[in-house]
Amino acid sequence: MENHSEDPWQRAYDFAVEVARKAGEEIRKAGESEIKVMTKSCIVDLVTKTDERVEKIIIGSLKEKFGEGTHCFIGEESVAKGEPCILTDKPTWIIDPVDGTTNFVHRFPFVAVSIAFAVNKQLEFGVVYSCLEDKMYKARRGRGAFCNDEPIQVSDVKDIHKSIIMSEYGIDRSPDKVNKIFTTMQKILCIPVHGLRGSGTAATNMCLVATGAVEAFFEIGIHCWDIAAGAVIVQEAGGILLDVDGGPFDLMSRRMVCANNYIIAKRIIKEIDVFTARRDGAPIPKQ
Ligand SMILES: O=P(O)(O)OC[C@@]1(O)O[C@H](CO)[C@@H](O)[C@@H]1O
């Protein structure tokens, strides 16, 4: 018999994997029909009925299983509709139903479901289902990281010249931000590194760090739902997380470097042109 007092979150972890798989099936099916595209904060911030429906399915399933009121939820589409994005000490699910909506809309083949769970603000587990590749990444704090049930491990490369680095461009197209992003990319490319990549989904990028396919991923502008699950997976695969200025990682700060080791992370951080991003949960100033 399961002893829930010693191992309180195993049931939740197993259920998160089940729910992520179901969500991924919904996304795959939806991609076979016409996709109606809507926008959120600006014309390149895309959303579809599938994002909204899949988030409802995930949160609905979790509420049914664990009871309303005991657990809290931070979901990308719920926050977009005005729900708070505040991480408290209560058991909290952090969900991106479709990480890579732009990819989904264009049928670019990297789309992930990201589900994480935190208690006392500490991430307990994370599940990323890269649903078009049918790859189920998962990790629980202290218990290792897996892809389709096989253990995964970050790369052992320490020489930046032998690395592949990932990043994304984000949705802020103001020339000064884009300039900073491209300046950083140029500096990193010219270190030189073997390559610069971006899959279009932060969750998938982090899983690629965790498998050792790339050495690092960094971005300013990501949200907690893009990276919470990936954060556990990278750490459990032996990797590390830092702020883009080299300080400690803060899930709600919208800034992150994740890497296979500190040597690679610190070398990249030297080249990052840091800019500010409003923290997740911070009040949006009135226009
Ligand atoms: O909106 P979505 O599809 O869930 O998020 C996709 C995404 O572009 O947003 C982040 C912030 O730019 C990226 O890192 C991530 O890949």
Ligand SMILES: [Mg+2]
């Ligand atoms: Mg999303």
